[in-house]
Amino acid sequence: MSTPRIExxxxxxxxxxxxxxxxxxxxxxxxxESAVDRGRQQALERLGGFIGDVATEDxxxxxxxxxxxxxxxxxxxxxxxxGASQTTSDEGALADDGTGSAPRKRPKLRLIxxxxxxxLPPRSEKVAFEPKLGLPDAAGQKPAALPAPKKAADQGARWxxxxxxxxxxxxxxxxxxxxxxxxxxxxxxxxxxxxxTPRPDTEVVVEDDPEVIVATxxxxxxxxxDFGTNIGTVFQVPGEQDVPVAVVWISDEEYVR
Amino acid sequence: MNRPMTTMTTATKTAWLALxxxxxxxxxxxxAAQTPAVQANVVVILAKEEPGTIDPSLAGVGALQRPxxxxxxxxxxxxRPRVTLQADQDADxxxxxxxxxxxRVQQVMPDGRLRVRVSINRPNQSxxxxxxxxxxxxxxxxxxxxxxxxxxxxxxGITLGS
Numbered sequence: 001m002s003t004p005r006i007e008x009x010x011x012x013x014x015x016x017x018x019x020x021x022x023x024x025x026x027x028x029x030x031x032x033e034s035a036v037d038r039g040r041q042q043a044l045e046r047l048g049g050f051i052g053d054v055a056t057e058d059x060x061x062x063x064x065x066x067x068x069x070x071x072x073x074x075x076x077x078x079x080x081x082x083g084a085s086q087t088t089s090d091e092g093a094l095a096d097d098g099t100g101s102a103p104r105k106r107p108k109l110r111l112i113x114x115x116x117x118x119x120l121p122p123r124s125e126k127v128a129f130e131p132k133l134g135l136p137d138a139a140g141q142k143p144a145a146l147p148a149p150k151k152a153a154d155q156g157a158r159w160x161x162x163x164x165x166x167x168x169x170x171x172x173x174x175x176x177x178x179x180x181x182x183x184x185x186x187x188x189x190x191x192x193x194x195x196x197t198p199r200p201d202t203e204v205v206v207e208d209d210p211e212v213i214v215a216t217x218x219x220x221x222x223x224x225x226d227f228g229t230n231i232g233t234v235f236q237v238p239g240e241q242d243v244p245v246a247v248v249w250i251s252d253e254e255y256v257r
Numbered sequence: 258m259n260r261p262m263t264t265m266t267t268a269t270k271t272a273w274l275a276l277x278x279x280x281x282x283x284x285x286x287x288x289a290a291q292t293p294a295v296q297a298n299v300v301v302i303l304a305k306e307e308p309g310t311i312d313p314s315l316a317g318v319g320a321l322q323r324p325x326x327x328x329x330x331x332x333x334x335x336x337r338p339r340v341t342l343q344a345d346q347d348a349d350x351x352x353x354x355x356x357x358x359x360x361r362v363q364q365v366m367p368d369g370r371l372r373v374r375v376s377i378n379r380p381n382q383s384x385x386x387x388x389x390x391x392x393x394x395x396x397x398x399x400x401x402x403x404x405x406x407x408x409x410x411x412x413x414g415i416t417l418g419s
Contacts, residue, residue: 218369219397225388229384238323240319250402
């Protein structure tokens with residue numbers, strides 16, 4: 001197995017369309033040369049598709065108000081001081097939201113590859129959006145009870161944040177299941193190996209005392225012989241498959257006389 | 258204390274005797290009925306030591322390639338009679354020297370082999386081979402050789418049930 005040559009971040013930026021200029025051309029050139037990287041890129045595309053499907057389905061079940069409130073809570077947790085306890089910082093964030101702070105700069109959200117997707121060491125960026133998913137329930141308040149944002153236009157822009165959070169959670173689960181193709185040339189959906197449950201041997205019934213055993217080339221043998229007045233002998237010679245073949249050789253006295 | 262009576266009455270003796278007679282008469286018939294018809298393939302060969310040809314049909318008979326048969330350098334198949342042997346019934350095959358080969362299947366053994374009786378004699382005589390009893394596996398031959406005929410020796414191969 002060859003070593004990946006393109007960093008995870010670059011691959012993801014390429015999928016997001018964030019690369020430009022010489023950086024974009026360099027990554028494309030490396031992709032052409034590395035089947036492993038092409039496989040990783042395909043895996044990222046597949047993963048993004050799955051996450052998008054899951055996130056869209058989940059987001060459809062939330063109202064705009066709910067999604068906006070949830071995003072605010074998550075964002076407050078992200079911006080809380082590192083040394084502060086979770087509860088304190090969350091409450092502060094909620095309080096800040098309640099006061100209707102000025103529109104903040106929304107960070108660029110992107111699909112972050114899990115540990116199973118790449119062989120490059122994890123980067124600090126991967127933990128930048130660690131969500132505080134337990135926040136609303138921990139406060140004993142439902143999202144609907146939170147203060148609503150003042151600007152409706154801002155609400156519409158926030159719901160994709162919830163999508164991103166759900167996407168991160170789904171990514172963690174899917175990253176385990178969807179590892180990059182080690183053989184990118186193989187067709188999708190083609191199982192690498194098939195687990196076959198061994199079938200028990202068919203039962204063989206052996207009769208204890210069969211009435212007749214079919215003789216299979218046991219040969220021939222003389223049980224009894226009466227040469228009369230002649231001289232004879234009995235012997236065996238090897239026949240087909242070396243089975244014994246009985247031979248009776250008897251002189252012809254009439255001929256001798 | 259009275260001893261149990263161990264002597265049989267005359268009527269009981271008669272009954273047991275009759276039963277034994279019936280069994281003795283019926284048993285052979287039952288055995289014969291259980292013995293299926295068997296086909297016998299016979300080959301009559303005139304073998305000579307003088308150089309000649311070996312019948313190609315004998316090339317596959319392994320026993321004839323062994324001593325003492327391999328001392329014959331000429332082998333001619335005179336006939337290949339086939340007979341169906343019924344249980345306990347004689348089947349006669351005429352030989353070129355005027356004698357008759359008589360075959361009778363006596364019994365099918367538990368291992369599948371056939372017990373067969375063979376004799377070779379002139380009609381109404383017992384001049385050559387009065388009795389030969391052989392156990393033969395179906396398909397495996399046995400040979401009777403040694404009769405003088407036409408400057409050579411008759412070799413008779415008999416294969417049952419092949």
